[in-house]
Amino acid sequence: MTFALRLKIISLLSFTLLVIVTALLAWSSRELTLAERNHLVADKIQSTVFNRATMRDEYFLFGIERARQQWFSMNDAAIHLLAQGAQQFDGTEEQGLVRARLALAESVQISKRLVEQMRRVPVADPAAAHHDEFASRLYSQIMLSDSALQREAVSLQQYARDRFQSASNRMIYLTLLLVILMALVTILNSAFLNGVLHRRMAAIKRGAEVIASGDLNSGIEVEGNDELSELARLFNSVTCQIRDYTQALHDSEKRYRMQLQELANIYTHTPVGLFAVDRDLRFLRLNEHLARLNGKSICEHVGRTVDEVLAPELVVHLKELWRPILERGECVRDVELQGRVGPAEKDQRYWLASYQPLLSEAGEVSGLMGVVLDITERKVAEEMLAGARQHLEEEVQQRTAKLQLTNEHLIQEIEIRKKVEVELLAQQQKLQDMSLDLAMAEERERDRIASELHDQVGQRLILAKIKLDALASGIPAGECECEAAAVGTLVQQTIQDIRSLTFQIRPPLLASAGLEAALRWLGEELHADFGLEAEFCDDGKDKTLPYEIRSTVFQAVRELMLNVIKHAGTLRCRVVLSRSDGGLVIAVDDDGVGYRNEQDAAETRSGGFGLANVRQKIQHLGGSFSVTSKETGGTVATIKVPLGS
Structure with missing residues (x-):
């Protein structure tokens, strides 16, 4: 599973949880608002009922007309408040409202009769009207009805207060639950992603260290199907190709050294003289046999021209013979030469030689190489060996052709080895570049993780901490305050840990x-x-x-x-x-x-x-x-x- 898919699933689950808890918070907020309105209405009902009783007693005891007017005005207010409460209250509150309305209606009817009775009594002092026996009985009935009304008002107020307190507590608990769940989801998400990334990067790092140490037979451990696993598989594939190229290069180098050794053995042990000169006719290489033929050591040949080593008469003949080779790249085979090697030598000597051009990488003639066979003794014994002359010439030709083929094969092998060396250097440079790219990818990944920790996880935790502090400041002292403080401390410590980790990474x-x-x-x-x-x-x-x-x-x-x-x-x-x-x-x-x-x-x-x-x-x-x-x-x-x- 890729990291992008993991993040989508985690984000979807977090959003679903947030929607559920938000819906619960909206419902709790609605219940809290309704309970608050009910509590206000219940307080008004209780206040009106008790004020009404005060005006009733003041009118009955002293006969004050103002008290009567306020008494009946409060009757209308109480009826209006009970009607308003009937629209808002439900359940047990609704039953209490019905009883209170019945008691209020009964009290209002008896109040009207009490007022009429007190007006019919012929008393000089209106304050003495309560001494009438019928008025006293009416007053007693009113007191009974008002007492029942007051009990219902107190009960209604207590129920509304309990309902408001329950809704407020439920709102607080749901808010705490939202904060705790979001913090828990964030922490678990960060820990999970950090663990997965740590395992992947540790495996890549171990494999890269082993490969960088020179062990191309090992690879990076691949786990899962995420982006880092695909990178590890690609790196392993490139490592296998480099290992194959390296093995092929080692095999080619081994064959190249063997052929060089064969060439050295030919130069050392061949019974003919071998040499190579450049375009300036300076000796580049020769074997010991040719040095003995010329009567000088190899050191006296290398770096010197033929004019400095051989006799002038022989040099003039050789330059004429070598001109078509150096100018047109032609080959000269089986040429018989005669002359004296040095001025002190008296006897003529005879040689059989073959020459061919040395070509550079651009195909130009850079010199020539030759095969020289001393045939002086053969010339001396030519008359006695006339019958074997043809056989000897054929043998010399065969050896010359074989040596020529060997030299051509060696030249081709040298060119192949040079190309292989160039490819090896290119592959080594590519491996070094890939190792650097891997290190840079690691740094960019560290930078991306630090950015996400700081910009997303850190900011959400800070927002949760702010909301938690605001909520804790509105909670009265008690167990909830301790729990809120503990959760706040945990969130603050998490913020500090994320900041510390972010600063260490980036x-x-x-x-x-x-x-x-x-x-x-x-x-x-x-x-x-x-x-x-x-x-x-x-x-x-x-x-x-x-x-x-x-x-x-x-x-x-x-x-x-x-x-x-x-x-x-x-x-x-x-x-x-x-x-x-x-x-x-x-x-x-x-x-x-x-x-x-x-x-x-x-x-x-x-x-x-x-x-x-x-x-x-x-x-x-x-x-x-x-x-x-x-x-x-x-x-x-x-x-x-x-x-x-």
Whole structure:
């Protein structure tokens, strides 16, 4: 499953969960709003009922007309509020409203009769009307009805208050559930993707390290069908092709060496003289047999012209004989020569020679080679060996033809070997370029992961933290406040972890301010975390690098500074940046315990990056990495990377 499909599935599940919880929140919000309206209506009903009872007692006890008017006005208000409540309340509230309306209607009817009775009583003082026996009975009935109405109003208010509190608690719980679920989904999503990417990248890294070490029989472990797995399969295919090319080249080189050895044996042990000269007639090569024929050593021949080695009479004849070979590329076979090799020699000597041109890669004549056979003795004994002369000439011709074929075959093999060497160099360069592209792909993938962690996961967690804080501020003290604080702490810690991971994978200063500023920021971070005192020195020259190379160099320097903390036995180091010979040079110098040799450093000072990995990554960039131990104690690690033009 590809990463894109994984992200689509996770996003769909998260959206579905968000829609469900949002629907629950909308329903809870509606219930809370309705409960709040009911609670307000119930409060108004209770207030009106109790104020009505106060006006009733004031009118009955003192006979004040104003109290009567307010009493009957409140009767109308109570009837209106109960009617309004009947439209909003349901269930148990609706039954209480029915009882309250009945009690109010009964109280209103009796109130009207009480007012008429008090007006018919002929009393000089209206305040004394309550002493009438019939009015007292009516008042008692009103009090009973109003008491029932007040009980129903109190019960209605308590039910509305309980319903409002229940809706408010439900709203709080659903909001907390939404925050917790979103945080949990985000954390699980990040952990899952991080685990998958870590496994894939670790497998690619291990396989690339093995292949970079020269073991072409190994490959990258392939797992799954995602984009990184396809890249690993492609890399394995290219590695197999390079391995086949390398094996073929080794076989060709072996055959080439065998043929060179055969050619050397021919030059050494052949019973004829062999030589080669250039267009200036300087000896390029000859065998020992020809040197003996000429009476001089091989060293006295090589680099000298035929004029300096042979007799003048013989040289004139040879130049005439060699002219068609050098000018037109013709071959001269089985030519008999005679003369004296040197001026001190008295006897004539006879030779049988064959000559053929030496051709360059462009097909031009660059010299000639010859086969010379001394036939002096044969000439002397020619009269006695007349019968065997024909046989001897045939044998010489056969040997000459065989040697010529051998020489032509060797020339062809040499051309083939040169072409194979060119192909090998091209394949090696291609492998180096692919290794560099793989390292750059790793840096770009780290950059993409850091960007997604910062722009998506981090921003969502911050939004969740803000909403959680806002919700926690509105919760009264109690268990919910403790749980909200704990969840807030967990979200804040997650935000810090994501920020720390993002800064480790892709420091923002590395892209915006450059490598020097990023290294100074790294020194401050290591000082805060481990107490490392890092001193930075910069020559101030321009040191522009592409971002991928900057990221690789930054990680390498970070590994070297961490090695100082872990293994150097000191918490002080110096980082020197300079530009030299068109390249960036970074030296990390400490005054710690040092080490015996670089192998020990590779074994004992291994960190998350590792000195061996540092060397390989820097070499892939076309640079170099070295670690040396100072005589006064301590270590100097130097990184050199070529700068762009």
